[in-house]
Amino acid sequence: MIAETICSAAAAAGLGIAAVTAYRKRFLAATRIAAYALVPLGLVLTGAVQWLADTAFSPTAWAGFGVLGLSWLLFMTTRGVERRTGGSRKERKAAAKAARAEAVAPGASQPALGRATPTARPASPKKAGGSGEDFSDIEAILKKHGI
Structure with a gap:
């Protein structure tokens, strides 16, 4: 019984603060405050507060x-x-x-994971010089976007 009273009082206080905030023409903040203020009241009305109190002392x-x-x-x-x-x-x-x-029969080959698509391009070979990094894919993306 006391938990419901406390939650209802907190909701009323929050709605009062929301009203003052709305009076100051801060409607977005007032709406958010009102939403938070209505949560405890909703918990009281659904019986969640009573259930929680009964569970905590059971x-x-x-x-x-x-x-x-x-x-x-x-x-x-x-x-x-x-x-x-x-x-x-x-x-x-x-x-x-x-x-x-053991699961694979002797002499049988492993099944293929997938087939190559005709639109798939072959992997580009790495450049012989430098640090071994291939930036051709990055260059193609930058050219595509006009950079």
């Missing part, structure tokens, strides 16, 4: 949060154990690589 709700925390702890523990039983990172990578090698 031992059943806190027990529920405890159960959720325990559930999270169990998930994280099983994940950690699962990672540790797989060996080191190198061993897991080697096992994954071996599994992929």
Whole structure:
């Protein structure tokens, strides 16, 4: 009951400040202040404040949060154990690589990732001199924009 009174008083004070701001012909700021002032009033009218107050002082709700925390702890523990039983990172990578090698039939080629399109241009060779950087793509973009 006290929470609703406090929220309603805060909303009334905010709307009063918005009215003074609008009187000073700062309508955009006044509208923003009014919007912020109406939030606590909306929370009171929807019952969210009552629900929050009931939850904060409810031992059943806190027990529920405890159960959720325990559930999270169990998930994280099983994940950690699962990672540790797989060996080191190198061993897991080697096992994954071996599994992929077994999946492909001997003598079969790997499937192509994609086909070349007729509009795709071939990669331009790197210039022999300099630092090895190829600025032809950048030059083409700048020329396209007239720079």
